[in-house]
Amino acid sequence: MDGAIDQRLGVALATEDAEAEVPPLKRNRRGGFVRFAAIGALLIVFVVFAIAAPGFLTRGNLTNVVEQSTVLALLAFGMSIVIIGGGGDVIRGGIDLSLGANLGLCAAVFTVAVNAGLGDATATVLTFAAGASVGLVNAFAVVGLGILPLLATLAVMNICAGLELVLTQNTVLTANSPLLAYIAGATPLGFSLTDWTFLGTALLLLVVVHATPWGLRLQAVGGSVQAARSAGLRVPLYLALSYVSAGLLVALAAIVQAARLSGSSPGSGDILLSVVLTSLMSAVFSRRLLPSIGGTILSVLFIGCLINGFQLLNVSSYWVNGVQGVLILLVVAVRSVSRRSGEV
Amino acid sequence: MTEEALALRDIVKSFGATRALDGASLVVRRGTIHGLIGQNGAGKSTIIKILGGLYQLDAGRILIHGEEPRSVTPRLVEELGVHIIHQEALLVPGLTVAEALFLGNELRHGPLLAPFSMRRRAEAIVRETFGVSLSGNMLISELSAAQRQIVQITRALLNKPRVLVFDEPTAALVRREANRLFDIIRGLRDEGTSIVYISHYLEEVRDLCDVVTILRNGRDVATVDPRTTPMAEIVSLMINRDIHEMFPKQVIPCGKAALTLQSLGKAGAYEDVTFTLHAGEILGLTGLVGSGAKEVLQTAFGLTRHDRGQILIGGKPARIGSPGRAIARRLGLVPEDRRHQGVALDISVRENMTLASLRGLTRFGLIDTRRERGQVMSLIERLGIKTPGPDARLRDLSGGNQQKVVLAKWLSAKSDIYILDEPTVAIDVAAKVEIYRLLGDLVAQGAAVLILSSDLMELQGICDRVLVMYRGRIVRRLVPAETTADEILAAATGALAPLDKAA
Numbered sequence: 106m107d108g109a110i111d112q113r114l115g116v117a118l119a120t121e122d123a124e125a126e127v128p129p130l131k132r133n134r135r136g137g138f139v140r141f142a143a144i145g146a147l148l149i150v151f152v153v154f155a156i157a158a159p160g161f162l163t164r165g166n167l168t169n170v171v172e173q174s175t176v177l178a179l180l181a182f183g184m185s186i187v188i189i190g191g192g193g194d195v196i197r198g199g200i201d202l203s204l205g206a207n208l209g210l211c212a213a214v215f216t217v218a219v220n221a222g223l224g225d226a227t228a229t230v231l232t233f234a235a236g237a238s239v240g241l242v243n244a245f246a247v248v249g250l251g252i253l254p255l256l257a258t259l260a261v262m263n264i265c266a267g268l269e270l271v272l273t274q275n276t277v278l279t280a281n282s283p284l285l286a287y288i289a290g291a292t293p294l295g296f297s298l299t300d301w302t303f304l305g306t307a308l309l310l311l312v313v314v315h316a317t318p319w320g321l322r323l324q325a326v327g328g329s330v331q332a333a334r335s336a337g338l339r340v341p342l343y344l345a346l347s348y349v350s351a352g353l354l355v356a357l358a359a360i361v362q363a364a365r366l367s368g369s370s371p372g373s374g375d376i377l378l379s380v381v382l383t384s385l386m387s388a389v390f391s392r393r394l395l396p397s398i399g400g401t402i403l404s405v406l407f408i409g410c411l412i413n414g415f416q417l418l419n420v421s422s423y424w425v426n427g428v429q430g431v432l433i434l435l436v437v438a439v440r441s442v443s444r445r446s447g448e449v
Numbered sequence: 450m451t452e453e454a455l456a457l458r459d460i461v462k463s464f465g466a467t468r469a470l471d472g473a474s475l476v477v478r479r480g481t482i483h484g485l486i487g488q489n490g491a492g493k494s495t496i497i498k499i500l501g502g503l504y505q506l507d508a509g510r511i512l513i514h515g516e517e518p519r520s521v522t523p524r525l526v527e528e529l530g531v532h533i534i535h536q537e538a539l540l541v542p543g544l545t546v547a548e549a550l551f552l553g554n555e556l557r558h559g560p561l562l563a564p565f566s567m568r569r570r571a572e573a574i575v576r577e578t579f580g581v582s583l584s585g586n587m588l589i590s591e592l593s594a595a596q597r598q599i600v601q602i603t604r605a606l607l608n609k610p611r612v613l614v615f616d617e618p619t620a621a622l623v624r625r626e627a628n629r630l631f632d633i634i635r636g637l638r639d640e641g642t643s644i645v646y647i648s649h650y651l652e653e654v655r656d657l658c659d660v661v662t663i664l665r666n667g668r669d670v671a672t673v674d675p676r677t678t679p680m681a682e683i684v685s686l687m688i689n690r691d692i693h694e695m696f697p698k699q700v701i702p703c704g705k706a707a708l709t710l711q712s713l714g715k716a717g718a719y720e721d722v723t724f725t726l727h728a729g730e731i732l733g734l735t736g737l738v739g740s741g742a743k744e745v746l747q748t749a750f751g752l753t754r755h756d757r758g759q760i761l762i763g764g765k766p767a768r769i770g771s772p773g774r775a776i777a778r779r780l781g782l783v784p785e786d787r788r789h790q791g792v793a794l795d796i797s798v799r800e801n802m803t804l805a806s807l808r809g810l811t812r813f814g815l816i817d818t819r820r821e822r823g824q825v826m827s828l829i830e831r832l833g834i835k836t837p838g839p840d841a842r843l844r845d846l847s848g849g850n851q852q853k854v855v856l857a858k859w860l861s862a863k864s865d866i867y868i869l870d871e872p873t874v875a876i877d878v879a880a881k882v883e884i885y886r887l888l889g890d891l892v893a894q895g896a897a898v899l900i901l902s903s904d905l906m907e908l909q910g911i912c913d914r915v916l917v918m919y920r921g922r923i924v925r926r927l928v929p930a931e932t933t934a935d936e937i938l939a940a941a942t943g944a945l946a947p948l949d950k951a952a
Contacts, residue, residue, distance in 0.1 A: 316561050316564075317560060320562075321544070321548055321552065321555060322552065324543060324544065324548075328542055329539070329541045333541065333552075335539045337527060394543075
């Protein structure tokens, strides 16, 4: 008995099993399948519209898809950054529900500022300040007060919506300014400035989030707070920055939107559902089953093609909402299922 | 003074009313491997968490290389060259191996990451240190527990620490990997690194460590040289009692057949499994991973289906298709993965205990709380469960006491047949003894116990019979008094030729 107080088969043995080579590495097949299916669905939608919808494949229409999607894309980038930093858990992880309302607020700030004669430069600064402040408030509520992001940003969403109403009195405000006219009219190298904004932001964020140490650390914070902390990362800083970045992206989106609509109009907050969808959907395009910038670009284009194709096919735009809802359910279901069985 | 790499002196730490550390000291000389052992609850993890800056100490001093840090925070301790490898791998599941290894000290091209060099370096370093190849591009979530542990240890070595603390590093490793780790640890020591090594496996500690400190009840009771101190003495220092008291085996005459498995088969898992579990009997089942023993147990409890053969309960054929039916037939399961399957950590001791027996405690559809409380209190007393009270959250209990609550759940459901899956893994010696005693009481009252275990001493100490499975078949039916640990081992590894269908 002595000498073997805790003799266990697994450790006490030098068996053939234990001496065998490390077992062949098992790949996450499910992740691969999901990614394959998602890209397949994107291609199918594309091909179906290309065949069925007249004019879908023309260059004019495709740039139109990009242009229509730009505001959504910018917001979805913000959402993805917040989810990457806060973690993919839909309930406890990172999420920013205030993005839509913040968009309305920022557009209102810009419009009101221009109409007050403050000039484009000042209006732009004010807009970015507004977007960033909302991000800071979110960051303070989540990081400083430790409120669940889902609840914190829900509250901030209401604050933003209220402030927008105060600024606009719930009316459509038109604004004209050299900047708005320039954004709406200029077509450097044959593409609209809105297209370029989409492209430029997408490239910039692809690099920042997926190819810099900062991005890697942000992913680490989202993946496991404890692991990130034990690697010496300042977790609160990364979390706070993710919300502020989202706020800044919203401000940029607000100016693009103001140019498209020549001002601000109530109801911007409705975009939230699409933003949540695109960002969650981006996860199915990545091997890690987590939101990514690349995945967000693909899902934005997916949704953009859907809406555009429906329009070309004369399907009522009311259907789009329903389809989006179904897609959210699908995406969240895929993620929960693969999470449940994929992780140990 | 500088001889001491690490000196924790007279550390006191209380959590509420419990004093986890009561003046414990740990002094590690430079360039030694210092073992730290003790039962669960002795204060091992508390003292390490204090060293790591995760807990604040109430009293005592910490010196690192003769210096007293102004405050003990994770960052500061790390800067002083102390690195702790925690038991649960602290790695980000969504990162690749390369990213996880270099997180915080990424390789760069200017402001950008250098993913390809990180990947190459990561693969090279893992191969150099562990002699295994691991793709730098795999996700942490795709790795086995052992591979994660390898990444975690490699990561720690990258930081070139002066003091390295291992908390149960071999729990997830197979023999070969563990041996490799021991070589690495010895190499580090020879280069002058000081090592603190915490383990449940006393043999490991004996083979590896230069000095061993034994903790008991929050105090360091002895610091000895493990090579010259008999193992039995170390054990009795740990448990403060003689080792032969560990297995309080009572001999109970076997009663009627409680559970019979007849030629049970399941494709790819096991075949032709036949045995009868009698009332008053503790029947041991053992086998390596993949032997099918675990699947047999799960089938008996209705967690997985069998393809062939039948199950009899009390001599009558029974269909156990689901755990619900198993419970209705008065079976109780104590699963291996206690935290995930056995208990609900965030609800109270009382609720956990009565979860499976609420039907008997309700009046007009509502829970009769007075009766429930009475039953719970008597169970707490009977099982000697150490808890602040019946309404304490289960999370706040030690592992051994949580396991007793799982048993209490089936006791209150008045089960006749208890099926236990590795019931004493990661439980300290004292709690083990209490669980063995409890199982003894159960069979004395006519219950039948089927226990799956890979702890050879446990099998020999408490079972009336031991069935050994190898590659899906029962290869040996042994009686502990007539067998040795070596024979059980040999049968489980297939070193013995399988017998023909034995009795």
